[in-house]
Amino acid sequence: MEKIMEFMSRDHDRLDQIFEKFRRLKYNSIIKSIPIFHDFKIGLQRHIVWEEDILFPVFEDKTEMHKEGPTFVMRSEHREIKNFLERIHSKLVKEDINDLSELENALFKVLSDHNQKEENILYPWIDSSTTVAEREKLFARMKSLPAERYNKCCE
Numbered sequence: 001m002e003k004i005m006e007f008m009s010r011d012h013d014r015l016d017q018i019f020e021k022f023r024r025l026k027y028n029s030i031i032k033s034i035p036i037f038h039d040f041k042i043g044l045q046r047h048i049v050w051e052e053d054i055l056f057p058v059f060e061d062k063t064e065m066h067k068e069g070p071t072f073v074m075r076s077e078h079r080e081i082k083n084f085l086e087r088i089h090s091k092l093v094k095e096d097i098n099d100l101s102e103l104e105n106a107l108f109k110v111l112s113d114h115n116q117k118e119e120n121i122l123y124p125w126i127d128s129s130t131t132v133a134e135r136e137k138l139f140a141r142m143k144s145l146p147a148e149r150y151n152k153c154c155e
Contacts, residue, residue, distance in 0.1 A: 001136065002135075002139070003123075003135070004055065004127050004135060004138065005127050007139070008119075008123050009123070011047055012119070015040060015044055015047065016111075018039055018040040019104075019108070021036055022037045026097075030092060031095070033092070034093070037092055041089060042151055042152075044085065045082075045151075046145070046150040046151075048078050051078075052078065054138055054141050055122070055126060056074070056122075058129075059122060059125060059126060070117065070121055070122055071122070074114065077110060077114045080110055081107065081111065081114070084103060084106060084107035088104065
């Protein structure tokens with residue numbers, strides 16, 4: 001049975017690759033880079049919903065840390081990440097490259113730090129605190145997540 005750590009880390013890597021592809025492509029054609037950014041944005045939004053709706057509650061219920069602790073901080077970082085996504089998207093549709101690299105760098109910094117916390121704290125904890133059967137249920141919920149929960153572009 002696959003572990004949460006393996007699955008979610010692989011998704012982090014997949015999203016990082018899409019983001020890097022977007023960053024390279026935008027210098028050649030901002031118009032052609034928009035669908036790549038869209039894929040990144042939708043994928044990251046799905047990843048965040050998996051965490052906030054499915055994985056974080058497991059941690060919070062088992063630790064009784066509902067208003068504090070790592071998931072409280074991670075939710076705050078998710079709001080910051082979503083804000084960067086919307087700001088970057090807004091610039092792309094206006095074909096405004098002013099400050100775009102600064103926004104991308106800021107998003108990359110937040111994501112890098114955020115992913116490290118998840119991969120070093122949250123995911124291993126969930127793996128060690130859940131049974132194979134519990135993880136199977138988590139994966140089933142993640143796979144059956146309706147697209148309308150995350151396929152929102154662009155607000």
